[in-house]
Amino acid sequence: MSGNRAATECRATEGPLAEVNGLTVGPVSGGPPVLHDACLSVPPGQVLGVVGRSGSGKSSLAYSLLGHVRPALEVRSGTVRVAGLDPFDRADSGRLRGRVVSFLGQDPASSLNPALRIGTQIAEAVRLRSTVKGAHDVRARVEELLLSVRLPADRAFRRRVPRQLSGGQAQRVGLALALAGAPRLLVLDEPTSGLDPVLADAMRGLLADVLSDGGRAALLVSHDPAWLASVADEVIRLERGLTVAGGPVKSPVPVLPRPVRGGGSGPQQPQEATTVNGLHVRGLRAVHGRAAVLHDITLTVSAGSWTAVVGPSGSGKTTLARCMAGLHQPERGNAEWREAGAERGRGAAVQLVAQDSRGALNPRESVRAALLRPLRSIGRRSAGDAYEEAVRLLGLVGLDEGVLARRPGELSGGQRQRVALARTLAAGPRVLVCDEITSALDQETAGGILDLLESLRSTRGLTVVMVTHDLTSVARRAERVVVLDSGRVIEDGPVDRVLVAPEHALTKELLAKADGPLLPVSE
Known part of the structure; x- marks a missing residue:
C-alpha cells in the first residue's frame, strides 16, 4: 500500500476507477437527506476508507457504486461513475456488477442461499461472472477462492450449507463470492465485523494481494479507524450524510480503566459447582450434519455475571450461543437456566441477539x-x-x-x-446471549450499547454472555473469559488473569493481534 494522503475535498484524479460527485440521497417522502453532496474518487490500485457513526450514510455511499439505494430512498442529485459507466443506468449496471465492481455487505450471511451448498454457490458465481466454464476448471477456481480467504477448500467444507458456518466463515465465503469475477473495484461494507483479531490482521495481506497488480481498487466502509489506518491510502469521514473530514486516520486504542461494576457478582472460579441461580451447560456436544462442532462443553454462568466467549472464527462460538438459547438442539448434553423458586428450563429466560440483524428481522x-x-x-x-x-x-x-x-x-x-x-x-430475559452485536457499529455507538447492557445488569440483574472478537470490550466489561478452539474450551478464567497471563498458545496469539494493551498496568 502507498502512504496515507489527505482527502479533505473532491479532487480530479487522472483516470479514477470510481468517482462520486455531489451525490445527495434522501427519503422519497421528503425530509433530511441521508447523504448530502457526497464526493469521492478512487484511483486504480488505491484503497479508500470511509468512517463514521452508525447511520451517518456510509452504507448508502457504498451502495451508490452498485447503483443501489435502500428502500424508500431516492437519488436527488449528483453523479456516480465506475470505470466510466453509470451504475444507476440499467444497461451499464448489467456490465458492471460482479465483473467490474463487486460488493460485500455487512450481513454476508443474508447474501447466501440457505438451501445451497457453499461450493455450489461459489461455482455458480464463477460461471456467471468469469470466463471459467469447464467443470474441472470451475472446481479449481472455487478451491483457489476459498484458500485465498483462508478457508478450507476440501470437499467436506464445500458441501456445507450456510447454517453450518460461523459468522466469520460466512463473512469470508461472501468475500470469495465477491472475488469470483475478478472485479476491478471491491466495495466492502464492514469487512472485519465477523473476524477475530488474527483474521482481521490477515485481511490486510489479502487486500494487498488482491490489489497487487495495480489495476484494482477498493472502497472500505468500517467503524474501526485503527484498522482502516493500517490498510487505506486515504480516509474520509461522514457525519449525518456530510463529508466533514478526511485524510489519514490514526486512532490508537487508549488504555482505559475498567468501569465500576454494579449488579450481580461474577464467579470467582471458572466453574462454580455450587452455583444455583445461573445458566448451566453440561456435557454439550453439537453437530452440523455429521460434523461435530462442540465437544463436551461444561460451564456455569452465574446469575448477574458478564461472561465473554472468544476464539477464532469457526471455533464454535455461535453454535454454543444458539445452544444456550435453545435454538440449536445438541446431540448430547443440555443448557438450562436454573433459578431458585422458578421452574427449570429456558422459555423467555434466555434470549439470543444474533450477529446477522438483517436475517433476524422479518x-x-x-x-x-x-x-x-x-x-x-x-x-x-x-x-x-x-x-x-x-x-x-x-x-x-x-x-x-x-x-x-x-x-x-x-x-x-x-x-x-x-x-x-x-x-x-x-x-x-434473565440471560442475554449476544453474538457479535457490536461488530458492525462504530466505537461510540458500540460503547453506548455495552453501557446499556451494564446498566441493565446493575438495575435488573441481567446476565450477559457476550460472544465477541473485540478483546478491548472484553477487557473493559467482562468478568470472565471462556476461550474456544475447534469446539473445545481451551482456557477459562477471570478476565484479569486470562488477559494478563494467558496459558494457551491460541489465547496468546489472539492477544498479540489486539490494538494496544487491554488492561491498565496497575491491574
Whole structure:
C-alpha cells in the first residue's frame, strides 16, 4: 500500500476507477437527506476508507457504486461513475456488477442461499461472472477462492450449507463470492465485523494481494479507524450524510480503566459447582450434519455475571450461543437456566441477539410489529401499554419513536442491530446471549450499547454472555473469559488473569493481534 494522503475535498484524479460527485440521497417522502453532496474518487490500485457513526450514510455511499439505494430512498442529485459507466443506468449496471465492481455487505450471511451448498454457490458465481466454464476448471477456481480467504477448500467444507458456518466463515465465503469475477473495484461494507483479531490482521495481506497488480481498487466502509489506518491510502469521514473530514486516520486504542461494576457478582472460579441461580451447560456436544462442532462443553454462568466467549472464527462460538438459547438442539448434553423458586428450563429466560440483524428481522414487518409481538404474547401487556413500552425500549437503545413505522430494509446496519436488541429485551430475559452485536457499529455507538447492557445488569440483574472478537470490550466489561478452539474450551478464567497471563498458545496469539494493551498496568 502507498502512504496515507489527505482527502479533505473532491479532487480530479487522472483516470479514477470510481468517482462520486455531489451525490445527495434522501427519503422519497421528503425530509433530511441521508447523504448530502457526497464526493469521492478512487484511483486504480488505491484503497479508500470511509468512517463514521452508525447511520451517518456510509452504507448508502457504498451502495451508490452498485447503483443501489435502500428502500424508500431516492437519488436527488449528483453523479456516480465506475470505470466510466453509470451504475444507476440499467444497461451499464448489467456490465458492471460482479465483473467490474463487486460488493460485500455487512450481513454476508443474508447474501447466501440457505438451501445451497457453499461450493455450489461459489461455482455458480464463477460461471456467471468469469470466463471459467469447464467443470474441472470451475472446481479449481472455487478451491483457489476459498484458500485465498483462508478457508478450507476440501470437499467436506464445500458441501456445507450456510447454517453450518460461523459468522466469520460466512463473512469470508461472501468475500470469495465477491472475488469470483475478478472485479476491478471491491466495495466492502464492514469487512472485519465477523473476524477475530488474527483474521482481521490477515485481511490486510489479502487486500494487498488482491490489489497487487495495480489495476484494482477498493472502497472500505468500517467503524474501526485503527484498522482502516493500517490498510487505506486515504480516509474520509461522514457525519449525518456530510463529508466533514478526511485524510489519514490514526486512532490508537487508549488504555482505559475498567468501569465500576454494579449488579450481580461474577464467579470467582471458572466453574462454580455450587452455583444455583445461573445458566448451566453440561456435557454439550453439537453437530452440523455429521460434523461435530462442540465437544463436551461444561460451564456455569452465574446469575448477574458478564461472561465473554472468544476464539477464532469457526471455533464454535455461535453454535454454543444458539445452544444456550435453545435454538440449536445438541446431540448430547443440555443448557438450562436454573433459578431458585422458578421452574427449570429456558422459555423467555434466555434470549439470543444474533450477529446477522438483517436475517433476524422479518423484512416485510415493521419495527412496531416486531416489538409489539413479544410485548403482547410474552409480557401480556395491553395494546396501549405495549406501544408505550416499545417506545421506551427504542429510547433505551438510542432510537426514536419514528423508527416504529420503518421496515428493516429502511434502516442502517447499526439501527437494525439496535432494533434487534430492543426486540430481545421486550421478551424480558434473565440471560442475554449476544453474538457479535457490536461488530458492525462504530466505537461510540458500540460503547453506548455495552453501557446499556451494564446498566441493565446493575438495575435488573441481567446476565450477559457476550460472544465477541473485540478483546478491548472484553477487557473493559467482562468478568470472565471462556476461550474456544475447534469446539473445545481451551482456557477459562477471570478476565484479569486470562488477559494478563494467558496459558494457551491460541489465547496468546489472539492477544498479540489486539490494538494496544487491554488492561491498565496497575491491574
